Amino acid sequence: MRDIALPMSENTARSLPLGECVTVSGMLFTGRSRFHIRAVEEDLYPPIDYAKINCFFHVGPVMKSTPDGWEVVSCEPTSSIRFERYGAEVVRKFGLRTLIGKTTMGAGTAAALRATGGVYLSKIGLSGNTLRGQIKKVHNVFFLDELGKTEATWIYEVEKFGPFFVAIDAQGRNYFAELAADAARKLPAIEKKLGISPDYNYTEVNAK
Amino acid sequence: MITRKTLEEAMYAAMRTASLEMPPDVRAALERALAEEPEEMARQHLEISLRNADLAHRGEGLVCADTGFPLYFVKAGSRTVIEGGYGTLWQAAAAATARATQDCYLRPTMVDPLRRSNPGNNLGPGMPKLELQFAGDCDGLEIIAVPKGGGSEIFGTFYRMLFPSDGVTGIKKFVLECIMNACYAGKICPPALIGVGIGGTADLCMSLAKKAALLRPVGRHNPDPMLADLEAELLAASRELGLGPMGSRGINAVLAVNIDTALTHTAALPVAFNAQCLVGRRWTALLAPDNTFTLTGEIA
Numbered sequence: 001m002r003d004i005a006l007p008m009s010e011n012t013a014r015s016l017p018l019g020e021c022v023t024v025s026g027m028l029f030t031g032r033s034r035f036h037i038r039a040v041e042e043d044l045y046p047p048i049d050y051a052k053i054n055c056f057f058h059v060g061p062v063m064k065s066t067p068d069g070w071e072v073v074s075c076e077p078t079s080s081i082r083f084e085r086y087g088a089e090v091v092r093k094f095g096l097r098t099l100i101g102k103t104t105m106g107a108g109t110a111a112a113l114r115a116t117g118g119v120y121l122s123k124i125g126l127s128g129n130t131l132r133g134q135i136k137k138v139h140n141v142f143f144l145d146e147l148g149k150t151e152a153t154w155i156y157e158v159e160k161f162g163p164f165f166v167a168i169d170a171q172g173r174n175y176f177a178e179l180a181a182d183a184a185r186k187l188p189a190i191e192k193k194l195g196i197s198p199d200y201n202y203t204e205v206n207a208k
Numbered sequence: 209m210i211t212r213k214t215l216e217e218a219m220y221a222a223m224r225t226a227s228l229e230m231p232p233d234v235r236a237a238l239e240r241a242l243a244e245e246p247e248e249m250a251r252q253h254l255e256i257s258l259r260n261a262d263l264a265h266r267g268e269g270l271v272c273a274d275t276g277f278p279l280y281f282v283k284a285g286s287r288t289v290i291e292g293g294y295g296t297l298w299q300a301a302a303a304a305t306a307r308a309t310q311d312c313y314l315r316p317t318m319v320d321p322l323r324r325s326n327p328g329n330n331l332g333p334g335m336p337k338l339e340l341q342f343a344g345d346c347d348g349l350e351i352i353a354v355p356k357g358g359g360s361e362i363f364g365t366f367y368r369m370l371f372p373s374d375g376v377t378g379i380k381k382f383v384l385e386c387i388m389n390a391c392y393a394g395k396i397c398p399p400a401l402i403g404v405g406i407g408g409t410a411d412l413c414m415s416l417a418k419k420a421a422l423l424r425p426v427g428r429h430n431p432d433p434m435l436a437d438l439e440a441e442l443l444a445a446s447r448e449l450g451l452g453p454m455g456s457r458g459i460n461a462v463l464a465v466n467i468d469t470a471l472t473h474t475a476a477l478p479v480a481f482n483a484q485c486l487v488g489r490r491w492t493a494l495l496a497p498d499n500t501f502t503l504t505g506e507i508a
Contacts, residue, residue, distance in 0.1 A: 019249070034324065062273045062315045073312045074264075074273035079359055079395060102359070103393035103455070124249075125256030125454060126397070126487065129269030148326040150315060165249070167393075176393035179457055183388060183449045190448050194380045194441065202378055203371045 003160050007054035008097045010117035010170075018169045021124065023162035024098065027139070027155065028055035032078055034143075034151040036086035039093065046142035046153045050094040053155065058083065058101030060150035063138075070138040072156075076128035077102040080120070088112035104167050104176040114172040121164035122175075134161045210349060210495050211291045212300055218493035218501040219280060219304035222353035224313045226491035227270050230261040231505045234401075234463075234488035237426040241399055241453065241460035250458030254399075257453075257486060271487045272397075275314040275355040278305045278336035281423060285346030289497070298338055305329070305336040314355060339415075349495040350508065354422050357485050363395035364402075364483025367414060372477055379406065379479050380442065386481040387446050387462060394455030397485035399463045401426065404442075405480040408470035417482040420466035422490060425507045430467050439465045453486070 004012055006026025016022065029048060039045040061075035080087075080101030087109030090096065097118035099105070105120055113120060139155040167175045188198065230238075235258070242254040264271045280301050290296050306329040308314045318330040330336065366386045370378040383404055390396045403421025405413040429436040442465040452458015463486075472478060492508075495501045 021252075060274070060315065060317070062270060062275075062312055064312045074269040076273035078274070079363070081393060081395065082362075102397075103395050122394075123454075125253040126260045126272055127256050128273040129260045129263035130256065132269055148316060148319075148328060150317060150326070163252075176455060179451070179455070180388075180392050182457075183451055186448060186450055187384075187388070190384065190445050191381070193448075194377075194384070194445055196377050196381050196384075200377060200381060202368070202381075203374050205371075 013097050013117045013119050014170045016119050016166050018166050018173045018175050021163045021165045023160040025159050027053045027157055028057045029053050030057045030059050030154045032060050032151050034147050036083045040086045040089050055098035056096050063149045072132045072135050074128040075131050077123040079103045080105050110168050110172045117170050119166050119170050120168035122167035124163050134158055209289045212296045214499050215300035216303045219301055220307050222491045222493040223308045226353045226355055226489045227275055227313045228264050230487055233425045237463045245458050247457050249456045250452040253453035274357045276357040278330050279354040279356050280338040281352040282340045283343045283350040287347035301336045301338045302331050347497040351493045352490050354490045360396040360483045360485040364390040366481040370477040382479055383442050390483050391451050391455050391461040396483040398461040399486050401484040402462055402465045403482045404467045406469045407472035412470050413478040413480040416468040417480040420468045421482045421484040424466045426464050435467045439467050
């Protein structure tokens with residue numbers, strides 16, 4: 001399996017085919033809803049060098065404070081599709097080339113990734129405990145007091161972090177959207193078997 | 209008499225174990241799915257998830273980092289006696305939840321819905337949520353602790369008021385639509401346990417769906433043969449969509465469709481859908497009147 005150095009280069013991103021499994025090594029930052037909303041609506045974001053720390057990991061980790069510093073208890077990627085309202089703008093604002101999360105993102109973010117030459121990587125299975133062992137160092141945390149441990153931005157150094165698979169490639173193709181279209185094509189035959197006729201409609205009781 | 213201290217210990221132990229262990233029936237169902245899936249990616253989703261659960265079992269992390277909503281389902285009997293009365297249940301649940309959060313078995317995930325402020329201990333209006341039910345002539349307590357993950361709750365909850373003329377056809381169409389939407393891109397972390405409530409008021413309908421998804425062991429069917437047939441028919445239909453673990457190409461997007469019903473208004477046919485994710489977290493504490501308790505991953 002290919003291990004990709006972070007920050008990911010545009011050439012590397014453009015060479016990654018849809019569905020390929022990869023790991024990544026280097027620096028990344030974390031965030032969830034609050035990161036997206038604040039960065040776009042309030043222009044408020046952690047003061048990090050986004051050219052160097054360019055991989056955005058969608059996660060709310062379980063973090064434990066110990067005498068030796070912060071310990072990652074578990075870090076399961078969270079559902080990225082929730083952030084779609086702000087996804088494209090965040091990709092453009094920080095020139096992001098790697099997003100890591102769960103599920104997928106929408107057409108807007110896919111277009112922004114195509115423009116920056118970036119990819120969206122989705123998790124494989126529940127992997128929070130394996131990923132935890134691949135975080136070599138917790139470098140920093142931003143907005144901990146304001147946002148709490150789950151929504152704060154953590155800076156992690158990771159090694160062979162993953163595996164993840166390319167769910168949106170740098171050409172804008174979306175693995176899950178293609179799969180959903182396949183499922184939709186199977187639906188009429190399944191409905192027929194269940195005795196649902198093609199012209200069946202729920203009773204309409206509201207004004208049009 | 210069951211003391212407040214024992215209640216808190218039992219609730220803490222059940223919630224802690226639920227965060228660290230996959231219930232045996234859920235694990236067995238995931239292993240059967242793994243043996244069946246032809247696609248490499250689908251198998252990887254399951255293999256990695258099972259390995260993740262093994263790590264949690266060894267004390268290296270949690271079954272899933274999103275420990276979600278802290279829920280307690282409590283059954284008491286007519287002869288159960290609790291120190292301080294039944295109100296103690298809620299006090300003990302709050303103390304157990306705060307302690308489990310402090311010890312990192314629960315993530316501080318509960319926030320104010322509008323201010324988005326985080327109390328840091330998962331406590332506040334409505335949380336933890338405890339449901340008390342009276343069941344028969346016993347003198348003990350059954351407490352099932354459920355850390356209910358966000359993915360399955362947020363993306364796997366649907367309700368529709370159908371009408372008698374919409375018939376069973378309407379229910380089938382609705383459930384199939386819900387499965388497709390909920391499983392898209394692995395939003396509810398499939399393979400999912402699907403609960404379907406039919407009848408009642410809107411809140412009862414959803415409660416039936418939730419308990420069918422969360423509390424029924426995999427493979428147990430509704431005792432009413434008509435409903436058991438409908439469960440089997442909808443499960444078979446879900447397997448033909450071409451969707452599998454974590455929404456990838458595969459067969460097992462759904463492990464079980466569990467239906468429960470309640471009487472409803474003669475003008476109405478309410479139907480509710482609630483999903484539980486692949487780890488199916490729940491653990492039971494059984495309290496005896498001599499103030500002792502045992503833990504079990506089995507559902508009575």
